[in-house]
Amino acid sequence: MKFEQGVPVQWVAEFTGAKLVGNTTQMATGINEIHKVTNGDISFVDFEKYYNACLNSAATIIIINKEVECPEGKTLLVTADPFSAYVKLVKHFRPFEPANKMISDTAVIGEGTHLQPGVFVGNNVRIGSNCLIHPNVTIYDHTVIGDNVIIHAGTVLGADAFYFKRRKDREMQYDKMESCGRVIIEDNVEIGAGCTIDKGVSGDTIIGAGSKLDNHIHVGHGAVIGKNCLFAAQVGIGGKAIIEDEVILWGQVGVSKDLVVGKGAVVMAQSGVPASIEGGRSYFGSPVGEARPKMKELAWIKRIPELWEKVYGNKDI
Amino acid sequence: MKFEQGVPVQWVAEFTGAKLVGNTTQMATGINEIHKVTNGDISFVDFEKYYNACLNSAATIIIINKEVECPEGKTLLVTADPFSAYVKLVKHFRPFEPANKMISDTAVIGEGTHLQPGVFVGNNVRIGSNCLIHPNVTIYDHTVIGDNVIIHAGTVLGADAFYFKRRKDREMQYDKMESCGRVIIEDNVEIGAGCTIDKGVSGDTIIGAGSKLDNHIHVGHGAVIGKNCLFAAQVGIGGKAIIEDEVILWGQVGVSKDLVVGKGAVVMAQSGVPASIEGGRSYFGSPVGEARPKMKELAWIKRIPELWEKVYGNKDI
Amino acid sequence: MKFEQGVPVQWVAEFTGAKLVGNTTQMATGINEIHKVTNGDISFVDFEKYYNACLNSAATIIIINKEVECPEGKTLLVTADPFSAYVKLVKHFRPFEPANKMISDTAVIGEGTHLQPGVFVGNNVRIGSNCLIHPNVTIYDHTVIGDNVIIHAGTVLGADAFYFKRRKDREMQYDKMESCGRVIIEDNVEIGAGCTIDKGVSGDTIIGAGSKLDNHIHVGHGAVIGKNCLFAAQVGIGGKAIIEDEVILWGQVGVSKDLVVGKGAVVMAQSGVPASIEGGRSYFGSPVGEARPKMKELAWIKRIPELWEKVYGNKDI
Numbered sequence: 001m002k003f004e005q006g007v008p009v010q011w012v013a014e015f016t017g018a019k020l021v022g023n024t025t026q027m028a029t030g031i032n033e034i035h036k037v038t039n040g041d042i043s044f045v046d047f048e049k050y051y052n053a054c055l056n057s058a059a060t061i062i063i064i065n066k067e068v069e070c071p072e073g074k075t076l077l078v079t080a081d082p083f084s085a086y087v088k089l090v091k092h093f094r095p096f097e098p099a100n101k102m103i104s105d106t107a108v109i110g111e112g113t114h115l116q117p118g119v120f121v122g123n124n125v126r127i128g129s130n131c132l133i134h135p136n137v138t139i140y141d142h143t144v145i146g147d148n149v150i151i152h153a154g155t156v157l158g159a160d161a162f163y164f165k166r167r168k169d170r171e172m173q174y175d176k177m178e179s180c181g182r183v184i185i186e187d188n189v190e191i192g193a194g195c196t197i198d199k200g201v202s203g204d205t206i207i208g209a210g211s212k213l214d215n216h217i218h219v220g221h222g223a224v225i226g227k228n229c230l231f232a233a234q235v236g237i238g239g240k241a242i243i244e245d246e247v248i249l250w251g252q253v254g255v256s257k258d259l260v261v262g263k264g265a266v267v268m269a270q271s272g273v274p275a276s277i278e279g280g281r282s283y284f285g286s287p288v289g290e291a292r293p294k295m296k297e298l299a300w301i302k303r304i305p306e307l308w309e310k311v312y313g314n315k316d317i
Numbered sequence: 318m319k320f321e322q323g324v325p326v327q328w329v330a331e332f333t334g335a336k337l338v339g340n341t342t343q344m345a346t347g348i349n350e351i352h353k354v355t356n357g358d359i360s361f362v363d364f365e366k367y368y369n370a371c372l373n374s375a376a377t378i379i380i381i382n383k384e385v386e387c388p389e390g391k392t393l394l395v396t397a398d399p400f401s402a403y404v405k406l407v408k409h410f411r412p413f414e415p416a417n418k419m420i421s422d423t424a425v426i427g428e429g430t431h432l433q434p435g436v437f438v439g440n441n442v443r444i445g446s447n448c449l450i451h452p453n454v455t456i457y458d459h460t461v462i463g464d465n466v467i468i469h470a471g472t473v474l475g476a477d478a479f480y481f482k483r484r485k486d487r488e489m490q491y492d493k494m495e496s497c498g499r500v501i502i503e504d505n506v507e508i509g510a511g512c513t514i515d516k517g518v519s520g521d522t523i524i525g526a527g528s529k530l531d532n533h534i535h536v537g538h539g540a541v542i543g544k545n546c547l548f549a550a551q552v553g554i555g556g557k558a559i560i561e562d563e564v565i566l567w568g569q570v571g572v573s574k575d576l577v578v579g580k581g582a583v584v585m586a587q588s589g590v591p592a593s594i595e596g597g598r599s600y601f602g603s604p605v606g607e608a609r610p611k612m613k614e615l616a617w618i619k620r621i622p623e624l625w626e627k628v629y630g631n632k633d634i
Numbered sequence: 635m636k637f638e639q640g641v642p643v644q645w646v647a648e649f650t651g652a653k654l655v656g657n658t659t660q661m662a663t664g665i666n667e668i669h670k671v672t673n674g675d676i677s678f679v680d681f682e683k684y685y686n687a688c689l690n691s692a693a694t695i696i697i698i699n700k701e702v703e704c705p706e707g708k709t710l711l712v713t714a715d716p717f718s719a720y721v722k723l724v725k726h727f728r729p730f731e732p733a734n735k736m737i738s739d740t741a742v743i744g745e746g747t748h749l750q751p752g753v754f755v756g757n758n759v760r761i762g763s764n765c766l767i768h769p770n771v772t773i774y775d776h777t778v779i780g781d782n783v784i785i786h787a788g789t790v791l792g793a794d795a796f797y798f799k800r801r802k803d804r805e806m807q808y809d810k811m812e813s814c815g816r817v818i819i820e821d822n823v824e825i826g827a828g829c830t831i832d833k834g835v836s837g838d839t840i841i842g843a844g845s846k847l848d849n850h851i852h853v854g855h856g857a858v859i860g861k862n863c864l865f866a867a868q869v870g871i872g873g874k875a876i877i878e879d880e881v882i883l884w885g886q887v888g889v890s891k892d893l894v895v896g897k898g899a900v901v902m903a904q905s906g907v908p909a910s911i912e913g914g915r916s917y918f919g920s921p922v923g924e925a926r927p928k929m930k931e932l933a934w935i936k937r938i939p940e941l942w943e944k945v946y947g948n949k950d951i
Contacts, residue, residue, distance in 0.1 A: 118419065118453070134476070136453050138787035150493075154788055155788075172822045172843065187489075192477075194512075198849065238867075252589075254904050256885075269573065297938075300939060301617065301935060308617070433754070434736045452733075469793040470793055510832075531852075586906055629944070
């Protein structure tokens, strides 16, 4: 998320109770997780093994739980609990604003777009032209929808990221990461009934132009879906997954978080994708392999009793 | 879909810009996909390998992308893009009619039926007597619900078919097939919370009398579910699947499209049904096999290391 | 369910048309299924193989379909169809009360709790303080929600148990078990969008304090989820399952009914849990095994062709 105007690091230090190290006069231009961070942004790190990645990232201001050497020109905000400091900033700059009507006065809705009854449109939502939003759809604050988009009934766009920090020593072990990202639905997308597309933690969850989603599909926080993808019913996509253009996922496929599914990949029904896979091929299985050898494995399994009998002279089980 | 009254083929040709071949004076009585077509109907075909099936089907009027020999008594409508011509007709005869209230004035609701708050009931919906529709359910136009039906909260009946034609040479590759079919819920059905039952493309999606569906179930366009079926939570059924009477599907089962699950079949949890299976048996696995041999396969897999050791003298992996 | 005041067994016998055997003067204090029953309760049994379990349970009043010897101090209600008698009692003591507005006048909502538009809150619902309920959520009658709870859009709390008695000799084969249990969401729980948590048949479905559920999760009737659990998207939990504290279930995991998942167990994505598993370990597969040996099985399967070749001198398939 970018701030509307620069924020002095001095103020950030006071607001979060952090100690200022390095450049103490610059302005923060936004706040982002490490994988989305750009120049001028605040980011945070609280595990020593990620210190270098964060210090060497594009982030200009780093909230950190140890006073380390500050890279040239950057600012450290040293505090015992960077996660909580980060969450406090997100809540300040993107507070939850309660709604008191179904369609917010701050929503902008394009020409020729029709909203059926029961649709909720949150604050600062933008919907393009010639869209059709079916009944009982929920569109959280800050969602952006392009032109010629169809959203079927009961779908939810922009619910919070499922992202928690575990504190094993506490009675309530999970601290919530507040989300300040958005959902962006590009032009000519159709989303089926009962889908859920979560907002990004700091960046955006994107459904690329021309992609078509069937019913009951879940897309996690910050996932980026390419153009002209086709997802059948009950597919689930983990947070920050990147699905390139023209990918086809058949029914009940699960895709894990933080990976890439290459352009034009086809994943057969009920398969599970635990790590990145190359484009242009077909996949099957949980966990997936390339479809043809994976299918052959099924045939080989059926031959075990014959093999057993050849070796042992019997095939009792 | 049947038209309310016959439509001259001459008008259809002009409306779609098609060339009229064969009988030029007859009346079209409806419009249907090839698997649902009856005498008097318009259908379409755009792949040469399906020409014969379509020309020899019950369809009387065929939209086709090549001028072939016209069967006796039939009419060809020759046009470069039969899919688009068909969609244009569907949109004309079953246009989307925006709603401006939660319960349409054209809906007919039987005696003793109770609609909880937040229920949307579209145009021309018919609901029988003694039904209970829980909050925030969405019932699209033209849906038909029998007597003594219970629908739990958040369920969506009649969203569009997930059916697109791919045009790889275009920037936006997927053309939407407009649906003119309906959802029909027969008597004594109970449908859980958060389910989605899509309308048929030209025919009807049917949930047979006395069938019980748990939560989060997806039933694709034009699927026909028999009587007294029992589907556990998160089951998904593909388009045009036929599930015969008394079938039991346990949780998270996936059934592919265009197949038949025979009467009384039982499919164990998380299994995947990729092709037709016979009735009266139990199935397991993804893809499914009969349950007992499939379970034995799992035991055989565990014996591979022993077999390996017998053959190789070691079992390192 | 406990009655508000004691009910004479004489009245229960007359109301259900049952024959009274044993103690004919005592008061029933509640009505419960066998696994939830406590002293003073009415329960029912209609299969001979469960007679002893029911007669020896804490139940004081037993509806039964055969006149057996009555245990000391208990009461038998003998009737041809105990299931129907039980359902008749449930309907009498917990009748469905139609709503005519989105938020019932009998609901109690704590300080600092915000309900977004489109939320339905049924009769006798209690919601604690500082909760945030997002749009189009449905909360059925009698649900209890603690403090600091977040429920995302479209989620449904308290839909009926998926519990039917099959009568194969009838045209409509499934008789519905009416539910009189509740859903209880403890403090600091967050539930994602599009989830469904069913009420218990006679006891309560519980989501323990501090647990976090992602989107599209189904929790069946009477399941008891511990504290600080983490369930990823599209997980399904069967009825009466017990998930102990700090269990982590990754995406699309299915857990069967009537079992225990031990404290701190971790179940990997798409796995299926058909029976109880011990805590403190990681699991994988459908059906699950411990993760490490299950992963090794996958490697062993890949070695079958090599083994085959060693034994047969070829590996054609």
